[in-house]
Amino acid sequence: MMPVHANTVLIVAAVLFLLGLVGVLTRKNILFMLLSIEIMLNAAGLAFVAAGSKWQQPDGQVMFLFILAMAAAEVSVALALVLQIYHQYKTLDVDALKELRDK
Amino acid sequence: MQQYLFLIPVLPLAGFLLLALAGKTMSKRAIAFTGTGSVCVAALIAILLCTDYLSGNSGNAVYIQSLWQWFQTAELAVGLTLRVDALSLVFIFIITFVGALIHVFASAYMRADRDYARFFACMNLFVASMLVLVMADNLVLLYLGWEGVGMCSYLLIGFWYETAANCRAANKAFIITRIGDTALIIGIFLLFRELGSLQIPAILDQAPQRFSSGSGAITTIALLLLAGGMGKSAQVPLQTWLPDAMAGPTPVSALIHAATMVTAGVYLIARMHTIFLLSPLAMTVTAAIGSITLIVAGCSAMVQTDIKRILAYSTISQIGYMFLALGVGAWSAAIFHFFTHAFFKALLFLAAGVVIEYLHHEQDIFRMGGLKKQLPLVYYCFLAGAGSLAAVPLISAGFYSKDAILWYAYSAAGGNAIFWIAGLVGAFITAFYSARLVVVVFWGDRKTPVGSPPGRTMTIPLVILAFLSITAGFIEWPHNLLNVHLFSEWLGTVLPATSLRGGHPPEFILQIVAVVITLSGICTGYYLYFRNTAVLAQWKSSRFPAAAREFFFSGWKFDALYNHLVVRPFLFLTGINKRDVFDRLSDGIVTFSKQFNRSLSFSQNGSLRWYVAGVLIGILFIITIQLIL
Amino acid sequence: MQLLFYISSFIALLATVMVITRYQPIHALLYLVVSFLAVAMIFLSLGAPFVAVLEVIIYAGAIMVLFIFVVMMLNLDKETAAQERKWLTPKVWLGPSLLVLVLLGEMIVLLLKGNGSALPGTTVPPRAVALSLYGPYLIAVELAGFLLMAGIVGAAHIGQHKKKHLHRFLEEKSTIP
Numbered sequence: 001m002m003p004v005h006a007n008t009v010l011i012v013a014a015v016l017f018l019l020g021l022v023g024v025l026t027r028k029n030i031l032f033m034l035l036s037i038e039i040m041l042n043a044a045g046l047a048f049v050a051a052g053s054k055w056q057q058p059d060g061q062v063m064f065l066f067i068l069a070m071a072a073a074e075v076s077v078a079l080a081l082v083l084q085i086y087h088q089y090k091t092l093d094v095d096a097l098k099e100l101r102d103k
Numbered sequence: 104m105q106q107y108l109f110l111i112p113v114l115p116l117a118g119f120l121l122l123a124l125a126g127k128t129m130s131k132r133a134i135a136f137t138g139t140g141s142v143c144v145a146a147l148i149a150i151l152l153c154t155d156y157l158s159g160n161s162g163n164a165v166y167i168q169s170l171w172q173w174f175q176t177a178e179l180a181v182g183l184t185l186r187v188d189a190l191s192l193v194f195i196f197i198i199t200f201v202g203a204l205i206h207v208f209a210s211a212y213m214r215a216d217r218d219y220a221r222f223f224a225c226m227n228l229f230v231a232s233m234l235v236l237v238m239a240d241n242l243v244l245l246y247l248g249w250e251g252v253g254m255c256s257y258l259l260i261g262f263w264y265e266t267a268a269n270c271r272a273a274n275k276a277f278i279i280t281r282i283g284d285t286a287l288i289i290g291i292f293l294l295f296r297e298l299g300s301l302q303i304p305a306i307l308d309q310a311p312q313r314f315s316s317g318s319g320a321i322t323t324i325a326l327l328l329l330a331g332g333m334g335k336s337a338q339v340p341l342q343t344w345l346p347d348a349m350a351g352p353t354p355v356s357a358l359i360h361a362a363t364m365v366t367a368g369v370y371l372i373a374r375m376h377t378i379f380l381l382s383p384l385a386m387t388v389t390a391a392i393g394s395i396t397l398i399v400a401g402c403s404a405m406v407q408t409d410i411k412r413i414l415a416y417s418t419i420s421q422i423g424y425m426f427l428a429l430g431v432g433a434w435s436a437a438i439f440h441f442f443t444h445a446f447f448k449a450l451l452f453l454a455a456g457v458v459i460e461y462l463h464h465e466q467d468i469f470r471m472g473g474l475k476k477q478l479p480l481v482y483y484c485f486l487a488g489a490g491s492l493a494a495v496p497l498i499s500a501g502f503y504s505k506d507a508i509l510w511y512a513y514s515a516a517g518g519n520a521i522f523w524i525a526g527l528v529g530a531f532i533t534a535f536y537s538a539r540l541v542v543v544v545f546w547g548d549r550k551t552p553v554g555s556p557p558g559r560t561m562t563i564p565l566v567i568l569a570f571l572s573i574t575a576g577f578i579e580w581p582h583n584l585l586n587v588h589l590f591s592e593w594l595g596t597v598l599p600a601t602s603l604r605g606g607h608p609p610e611f612i613l614q615i616v617a618v619v620i621t622l623s624g625i626c627t628g629y630y631l632y633f634r635n636t637a638v639l640a641q642w643k644s645s646r647f648p649a650a651a652r653e654f655f656f657s658g659w660k661f662d663a664l665y666n667h668l669v670v671r672p673f674l675f676l677t678g679i680n681k682r683d684v685f686d687r688l689s690d691g692i693v694t695f696s697k698q699f700n701r702s703l704s705f706s707q708n709g710s711l712r713w714y715v716a717g718v719l720i721g722i723l724f725i726i727t728i729q730l731i732l
Numbered sequence: 733m734q735l736l737f738y739i740s741s742f743i744a745l746l747a748t749v750m751v752i753t754r755y756q757p758i759h760a761l762l763y764l765v766v767s768f769l770a771v772a773m774i775f776l777s778l779g780a781p782f783v784a785v786l787e788v789i790i791y792a793g794a795i796m797v798l799f800i801f802v803v804m805m806l807n808l809d810k811e812t813a814a815q816e817r818k819w820l821t822p823k824v825w826l827g828p829s830l831l832v833l834v835l836l837g838e839m840i841v842l843l844l845k846g847n848g849s850a851l852p853g854t855t856v857p858p859r860a861v862a863l864s865l866y867g868p869y870l871i872a873v874e875l876a877g878f879l880l881m882a883g884i885v886g887a888a889h890i891g892q893h894k895k896k897h898l899h900r901f902l903e904e905k906s907t908i909p
Contacts, residue, residue, distance in 0.1 A: 003851055003852070003853055004733070004734055004737050004778075004850065004853070005848060005850050005851070006848040006850065007844065007846075007848035008737075008741075009774075009778065010843055010848075011839075011843060012744070012745070014836065014840070015836065016745065016748055016771075018836050018839075019745070019748045019751075019752060020752075021715075021719065022828050024712070024715050025712055025715055025716060025827075025831075027752070027816075027819075028712075028819045029812070029816060031757055031802070031808070032757070032760060032816075035752075035760055035764055035799070036751075038764065038791075038795070039752075045783075046774065046775075049778055049783055050851070052780065053778040053779050053852075054852075056854060058860040061780050061856060062861060062869050062872075064783050064786075065865065066872060068786060068791070069876040069879060070876070070879060072790065072794070072795060072880065073879050073884075075795050076798065076884065077883050077886045077887050077890065079798055079891075080886070080887040080891035083891055084890055084891070086806050092806075092808075092812075094712065095710060095712075098708065099709065100707075101708045101709030101710075716827075716831070719831055719832070720831070722835065723831065723834060723835055723838070726839070726842070727838065729842070730838055
């Protein structure tokens with residue numbers, strides 16, 4: 001039984017992360033962008049866990065736990081924002097939200 | 104007496120400070136008292152100084168009062184030192200005495216003006232500056248006074264600043280005299296470089312040892328000083344500002360633009376006579392400029408219709424005589440002409456002021472007339488002044504001074520027949536327009552409604568000046584008539600005597616010619632403007648005389664010439680440079696940052712995906728660099 | 733274990749691709765759940781059972797449920813799908829995909845440059861994780877607690893429906909037809 005190479009795991013993590021990035025760049029719907037961000041966070045977590053596994057240390061998993069907590073907090077605030085945005089703009093199109101542009 | 108010297112310029116200066124600082128709160132009476140009083144006391148001290156000078160005459164008396172050190176650098180020490188010798192004393196006397204009379208006159212003449220205090224403040228400052236100019240011990244102090252009188256002239260020409268034309272006239276005077284002033288300061292720099300000192304006595308002492316006669320350096324210096332004098336004294340080709348300077352109040356014209364300031368150039372050349380004597384070329388140029396000026400300005404004076412402009416052109420012409428005298432080396436004759444000219448020209452201006460006010464500010468002489476009966480006193484005063492201007496033989500001061508100049512123009516070492524003929528032509532013209540002035544203004548019928556006659560404050564200065572216009576000449580007689588030469592003896596301690604050249608005809612013949620010319624000028628004026636005016640009407644209708652009249656009337660088209668030569672090209676250049684060429688650089692920085700800001704704020708477009716793409720590109724950039732390096 | 737890793741990696745990648753290309757939000761969510769479950773399997777294969785469990789419970793369970801709630805509340809249905817179809821033309825994918833492919837290439841090059849070694853495949857037990865978490869990382873745990881607290885308060889604050897308070901002049905104006 002051949003052991004899994006560390007690079008393989010990291011490449012998987014990278015591909016997952018970049019898929020999430022493509023999603024953020026491509027989708028106009030805020031909800032989909034949030035989903036893509038979740039993918040990216042998860043991929044980052046995967047990289048941490050793989051590193052922890054390589055060195056046989058628990059720190060990788062600890063970092064994943066922190067990412068998890070952060071994602072939970074982020075998602076709760078972000079979804080509340082999505083509700084407000086939908087309420088005020090009647091749309092989820094991110095291109096409609098350009099209040100911060102330089103006039 | 105020496106310790107009171109400083110009072111002469113300080114009193115008018117104190118008057119100026121008081122009027123300038125507190126003038127708004129003072130009553131008109133107090134203003135007139137302060138403004139006139141300061142100059143009158145200065146005049147009194149000046150007269151005391153003169154008597155002291157005469158009584159304690161030790162041959163070569165010079166009063167020196169050193170007040171304090173102005174500034175001191177390694178090689179240049181400039182002290183605030185007053186130095187009065189015979190030449191300065193003549194000028195001080197004229198400035199304070201004629202100035203005091205004009206101040207007295209002005210206190211009545213300007214009484215209705217709402218800027219009474221400002222007027223007297225400027226006049227006092229002028230007198231103070233002019234006194235500094237003539238009392239200066241060194242050229243820096245002289246230059247201080249020189250610029251001071253220029254500034255006061257500017258302020259007073261533009262006294263009624265609410266009229267745009269007056270402001271333009273003031274600007275014109277200031278800018279044109281500035282050309283001369285620049286030449287003068289360069290000349291002073293050159294003198295300092297060559298001689299290492301700016302003390303006037305030191306310069307006069309060292310110049311003959313340092314320079315050989317007619318060398319390039321001394322000629323340059325002399326010509327630069329001459330250019331300075333030409334600017335201030337309104338000589339061709341820098342004369343165009345003086346006729347326009349008549350925009351100021353009439354007492355200003357009398358004091359600044361006739362009696363004193365415009366003769367500063369004469370003072371400068373007489374003061375620096377050693378330098379001019381070392382440069383025959385500069386002497387000839389001075390005489391040539393004087394003769395050209397006296398004819399050019401005289402021709403213009405013949406055809407003017409504004410009484411003040413006639414007098415202005417006549418002033419230019421008379422200063423031309425002084426330059427002619429200076430140029431041929433007749434130093435004391437030039438100063439003597441300045442002396443008499445100050446009296447009769449101030450008198451003419453003041454009398455003209457009375458007439459103008461009497462006729463409700465009418466300045467056109469052809470709308471005057473018939474004033475002989477209404478204003479007999481002013482008429483006789485004016486007649487004395489005009490007679491002196493025309494140089495009526497024997498009974499007018501102008502005759503004695505002008506005769507001396509004409510005589511020296513022919514016979515002095517630097518003189519020749521051309522200068523003499525120019526002077527004679529000028530004498531004819533002067534006599535002609537003097538007669539024209541008297542005849543047109545005072546004789547004939549009344550054409551304009553009149554106001555109230557002048558008060559005593561205005562007539563007393565006139566009478567005093569008229570008396571002096573007749574008698575001032577008696578202190579210096581022609582050599583062949585009486586052996587009275589008080590004036591040239593007085594100046595002999597400062598200025599060298601005039602050397603004569605050989606081979607000139609007897610003085611008597613030249614005098615007869617000059618007298619005949621003068622009298623024929625007067626007669627021509629009388630004939631054309633009183634006896635037979637039809638001739639003039641006929642001339643006006645024919646083409647050539649009308650064209651000539653137009654040419655003279657516009658002052659030989661000098662204004663138009665400068666307009667085309669200088670003003671328009673300058674305006675053209677400023678038009679090009681309106682958006683300053685050098686500002687382009689800083690403007691470029693501004694434009695660049697604005698453009699950059701615009702392109703950057705294009706990136707700040709509020710689009711979330713755009714920002715993410717920016718982050719991605721940044722990551723790509725960093726990783727690519729890491730890969731390459 | 734090796735086979736488990738490869739299969740679950742394949743599923744994770746596939747599911748993720750499906751997530752970002754779906755038009756229906758609910759479909760995307762369900763694919764995301766699949767992706768998370770697959771990642772949990774990867775964790776398991778890497779010898780991290782505790783994290784695998786948490787991934788299933790919290791990510792696939794709690795967080796995704798939040799998303800589903802929002803989708804339900806906003807009633808994102810066929811209209812959204814139609815709009816997504818309109819937005820997502822092939823042209824839109826081109827630029828981001830190119831950039832990301834370049835990035836991927838660079839990352840792979842960087843990874844292969846390093847001297848990666850095979851993973852030992854032994855398990856790091858939950859006990860070790862707990863000891864580490866409440867030992868050296870105690871402060872970080874407390875900070876994470878703060879963060880979650882702030883998240884809750886923030887969500888509660890932002891999510892509440894405010895009544896619009898308009899000035900009476902503006903209200904009057906708005907009543908005028």
